[in-house]
Amino acid sequence: QQQVKQSPQSLIVQKGGISIINCAYENTAFDYFPWYQQFPGKGPALLIAIRPDVSEKKEGRFTISFNKSAKQFSLHIMDSQPGDSATYFCAALSKTSYDKVIFGPGTSLSVIP
Amino acid sequence: GAVVSQHPSRVICKSGTSVKIECRSLDFQATTMFWYRQFPKQSLMLMATSNEGSKATYEQGVEKDKFLINHASLTLSTLTVTSAHPEDSSFYICSATRGGWGYTFGSGTRLTVV
Numbered sequence: 001q002q003q004v005k006q007s008p009q010s011l012i013v014q015k016g017g018i019s020i021i022n023c024a025y026e027n028t029a030f031d032y033f034p035w036y037q038q039f040p041g042k043g044p045a046l047l048i049a050i051r052p053d054v055s056e057k058k059e060g061r062f063t064i065s066f067n068k069s070a071k072q073f074s075l076h077i078m079d080s081q082p083g084d085s086a087t088y089f090c091a092a093l094s095k096t097s098y099d100k101v102i103f104g105p106g107t108s109l110s111v112i113p
Numbered sequence: 114g115a116v117v118s119q120h121p122s123r124v125i126c127k128s129g130t131s132v133k134i135e136c137r138s139l140d141f142q143a144t145t146m147f148w149y150r151q152f153p154k155q156s157l158m159l160m161a162t163s164n165e166g167s168k169a170t171y172e173q174g175v176e177k178d179k180f181l182i183n184h185a186s187l188t189l190s191t192l193t194v195t196s197a198h199p200e201d202s203s204f205y206i207c208s209a210t211r212g213g214w215g216y217t218f219g220s221g222t223r224l225t226v227v
Contacts, residue, residue: 034214034216041204042220042221043218044157044206045218049214100147100162101147101159106154
């Protein structure tokens, strides 16, 4: 129940295209859903996050869509750029789980020119 | 704001020796710090959670005697890998929070045991 599923495992997108990464969860106690971006040899950095009372959140080229009834959420990267090439992790946490961040398995995104 | 510094970024040590990794919250007081381990092309695996002045809480399967965690102040937590062996080679990442939903990650430490 603590698991967060993520797909696809890897993604290749043309420059200027839309990158879409999907995640799903089971634990209805989760109440915060961040996305992290990680470059090789670096720690993950928060990209964008959403609470379940909101269906969509947009920050620049990054948008989270959230479907509470389906227990699914997704990250859309518009106008993808080669600099967006990184590994993306969706995550979930709840204040009842001792503040643990539960990470998805990750998606390796490559944006090709 | 919310910067976490992790040191060293890379370390190579001989098998059987111990290595200490530091994690500092530079501009905030961290009520809780977390230590993760990450293997190549895999997700982050939580090793332990530590609160200032308390014993760390280890995840199932993590050897507390091998991975010693000290959280002596609100800005510093250390992870010591004792009697390191090649299988302990990995990327170790710390994270800190001052409460709420803000979690900041360090830049990671690449440990290689030879």
